[in-house]
Amino acid sequence: MIDLEQVAQGHAKSVVECNPSAKEAEGLIATAVVYGANELFHHLDEMDFGNAIKALKFGYxxxxxxxxxxxxxxxxxxxxxxxxxxxKDPHLKHLAELNGGEINALGTICMLTAQNEILTGWLASQTDMLSEDWMIVP
Structure with missing residues (x-):
């Protein structure tokens, strides 16, 4: 399971970076993130797709x-x-070099498949999006 407090501290630091006047409230912000995540997810045995996406964004x-x-x-x-x-990918390396030595990579949803392989860029089917049997993996 993820370290929710570490995720919360990261969220709080991001808020302070965007709004330095919030520095005094950084601890309260982190506490609110932990509380909110616990309230949102820990009482749910099954979730809809929207809550599954929220759980992913919290690091679950x-x-x-x-x-x-x-x-x-x-x-x-x-x-x-x-x-x-x-x-290791020569095309990616070349793009990064052309961009001054590094390049931004967008976030993506990944899947561990039934064959124990990683799929980068998983896409939900309509059945996945409409299902309400989503759950957090312990």
Missing amino acids: KVCRKGWNGSGMFLWLKPASKVRAEWC
């Missing part, structure tokens, strides 16, 4: 009870900067 892994494969789940890979020296 989610899955559907109705999925056929054992051990499948989703997680959110947040946006980041990719440095050229980290790249």
Whole structure:
């Protein structure tokens, strides 16, 4: 399971970066994030797709009870900067080099498949979006 307090502190720091006058309230902001996440997710055995997306944004892994494969789940890979020296993909490395040595990577939803493979850029089906059997992965 994720360290919710660490996620909350990250959210609070982001708020303070955008609004330095909120520095005095940073601890309260982190506490509110933890409280809100606990209230939103910990009492739910099943969720709709909207709450599953919210859970992903809080750093949780989610899955559907109705999925056929054992051990499948989703997680959110947040946006980041990719440095050229980290790249094994020659095309990505070249793009990063052309961009001054690093390039922005957008966030994406990833899946661990039933075959124990990683799928980057998972897309929900209409059935997934309309289902209410989403749950947080322990």
